[in-house]
């Protein structure tokens with residue numbers, strides 16, 4: 001399991017050191033940081049204000065579909081073939097995939113050394129959503145895309161996430177599709193349309209010369225160049241077709257893209273979907289609506305389409321759900337959003353019901369996630385003695401509340417006995433569901449009145465263990481092998497990144 005790229009046997013399932021709680025040496029990623037590290041924090045009001053299009057899209061309607069149609073029309077006018085497909089002739093190839101990368105701070109750079117090591121020999125990279133936070137600005141691609149991945153020698157493709165859409169996708173289209181167009185006068189109509197029109201954050205101008213210089217300086221080698229057909233695309237190979245979709249701000253796929261998706265999903269060739277919104281996440285099925293009817297997951301499950309896996313970013317951790325399709329096949333539904341940005345909690349995931357708990361995998365382990373959050377809350381509330389749980393205490397509390405076998409065992413009896421009242425209290429107030437219940441009990445701490453979105457986004461930290469992750473996928477004519485690697489931020493894990501999960505899928 002997980003051999004070849006990662007000679008180190010340790011991972012978060014075997015020891016606390018494997019999870020990065022104890023670092024043998026500091027990460028060399030610190031040497032890669034720019035002279036002035038961006039002070040990125042989701043707690044800054046200016047950052048939240050720049051993301052306001054998210055709130056406007058949810059309150060007044062998501063304009064992504066209308067804007068995307070204009071962009072796609074411009075791409076077609078330019079001569080992009082309607083299939084939006086890149087053809088590759090090799091039947092055997094490898095690539096890396098990571099989601100939600102672009103904060104430009106330590107948590108993004110901590111992923112780079114283990115990524116470069118595990119990505120050795122791969123043919124391309126895919127970024128699944130949120131290439132540039134907080135709002136996709138073209139001006140920030142230098143620090144959050146070109147510079148961090150300067151040493152990755154092959155092309156990078158991407159599907160946009162909601163944050164890339166907050167500038168009307170202008171930066172994304174310029175960098176990945178070589179399209180310089182402002183497609184986005186927002187399309188709202190009606191009596192209240194003046195509100196979103198007034199507040200909508202319009203894309204800033206693109207500084208073409210600066211972006212061209214950034215590309216030349218950091219990713220200028222011939223082998224690094226690629227122009228993808230559009231915000232949605234397919235990479236067709238003799239053994240596997242990889243299909244990337246653009247889910248806009250709120251996760252809806254427009255009618256034209258839906259028609260294209262059904263067309264490229266046809267035929268007997270095995271398919272892999274890459275999406276900005278995962279179809280299974282946090283023990284929840286989110287099939288992804290298609291404008292005009294149907295869902296993305298209906299297309300994925302259709303036996304005539306031969307999907308073997310669907311991988312989505314957006315949620316900043318790793319989760320895998322092997323779901324049985326109606327015809328006896330198993331489709332691997334994976335969340336891979338741990339590529340650089342703050343960590344979303346996994347300890348709030350209930351004992352799974354969409355697949356058996358024993359078949360579910362996540363990274364970080366729920367106990368590590370709870371321990372990390374307990375330390376954060378202890379610091380914020382200035383109550384470390386009350387809140388802080390060691391990884392072992394947190395693991396025991398998760399086992400007790402969820403009634404699951406923990407991902408990491410301990411030799412001591414502490415994880416086998418009833419955890420302390422304090423540990424149970426902390427687990428409760430930090431959102432570990434009780435048994436199979438989806439929601440925690442009624443809680444009275446004000447922190448729990450915060451929406452999950454802000455609870456987690458405020459939980460950005462810049463020291464190991466980072467609990468970041470990325471995937472390496474190896475394709476042969478007969479199988480697809482997917483491995484999830486951890487980026488802890490520890491120096492000893494940079495050349496031997498812990499392999500946290502692995503699945504091999506037959507392609508015939």
Ligand SMILES: [Fe+2]
Pocket residue numbers: 100129130161163314315316337341
């Ligand atoms: Fe994200």
